[in-house]
Amino acid sequence: MTSIDDLSAGASVRARTDLPADPSGAPATTDEGLRPRGVFGKLPRYAAGKPPVVVEGLESFKLSSNENPLPPLPAVLEAIASETSINRYPDPMTTALRTELAGYLGVPATDIVTGAGSLGALNQILATFAGQNDFGAPDEVVYAWRSFEAYPISVGLAGAAGVQVPVRADGTHDLDAMAAAITERTRVVMLCTPNNPTGPILTHSEVLEFLAKVPTDVVVVIDEAYQEFVRRPDAVNGIGLYRDFENVIVLRTFSKAHGLAGLRVGYSVSQQTLTQHLRVGAVPFAVSQVAEHAAVTSLRHVGEVEARVQSIVDERTRVVAGLRALGWTIPEAEGNFVWLALGEHTQDFAARAAEHALSVRAFGSEGVRVSIGEEEANSRFLALCGEYTHRPAAR
Known part of the structure; x- marks a missing residue:
């Protein structure tokens, strides 16, 4: 008769968990193990906006997920x-x-x-x-x-x-x-x-x-x-x-x-x-x-929603005007975010933002997307841009 221990031992041979983990953190499997469809190896991984790091003396703000900074209506x-x-x-x-x-x-x-x-x-x-x-x-x-x-x-x-x-x-x-x-x-x-x-x-x-x-x-x-x-x-x-x-x-x-x-x-x-x-x-x-x-x-209560949206649009207008006054060239912004085409400086800017308790969304070596957030967050973002030297210019 096969024991439970024997079955467990057999399972460990078929799907080993002591192999190196893949980048997602899941254990690798042998060729004989269970595998997903082949397309999974070709798909990019969705990277959600990260929360801001804690910086002593500063309130942290998440500007990485295009979320509405205001809570739902009462x-x-x-x-x-x-x-x-x-x-x-x-x-x-x-x-x-x-x-x-x-x-x-x-x-x-x-x-x-x-x-x-x-x-x-x-x-x-x-x-x-x-x-x-x-x-x-x-x-x-x-x-x-x-x-x-x-x-x-x-x-x-x-x-x-x-x-x-x-x-x-x-x-x-x-x-x-x-x-x-x-x-x-x-x-x-x-x-x-x-x-x-x-x-x-x-x-x-x-x-x-x-x-x-x-x-x-x-x-x-x-x-x-x-x-x-x-x-x-x-x-x-x-x-x-x-x-x-x-x-x-x-x-x-x-x-x-x-x-x-x-x-x-x-x-x-x-x-x-x-x-x-x-x-x-x-x-x-x-x-x-x-x-x-x-x-x-x-x-x-859509009237109240529209008033809140307008307050975000007003902040977007302030941020866009502030960036352009600093000499930054950015695309037209009609959402609740701005795009900084920073190229090779993308990751560096994101790291600098983290030092200011701001999380932003960095896309490889293409650019950074920054959501319009609370007034203090937007002002701190503009201050960071004012001191950052590798700003995108007109192409």
């Missing part, structure tokens, strides 16, 4: 506290939220599909429209780069191949190059406006011109996670476009303007020719009843 906090039915599954259709959003956006509730943040909604789109085609070859997804760093991860996990089109020197999408990158294998194109992490928006006229070049069987996703912070009057508004284009899907979120990042509430808006398929691929119960109640309450 009414929202009260609504969360009153939610007691978490022993029950949430409404899988998020009917209350979709109904509230329909009135707010002026769209049919049937055109809205919710998800766990806009990223969750995006993953539902990719799972539905991009992966491996009937011949086993990967579909293609075209997007600008650098853009939201989760894009290549989500595309790869869906089984599709990402086609990255470099942004221009000013951080804007090169829409002509993106249109030229579309092939017969392209299933989805993603537009990020304002572009995270560089900051500029896409205008209504240039997106209209771009859509005229895109085949009607290619889905175009307009990612508007930061739409509420945009102030340029000629900026594209996806809700104003999707009604005229059957292949357009708009992504939005409650994480940024509404300050509900920790509750994960996002949604997509598209015509029913697309939503009928998206609902099949939607993750069941992705939005909890707590999150739905919070989002509905926040929408019902």
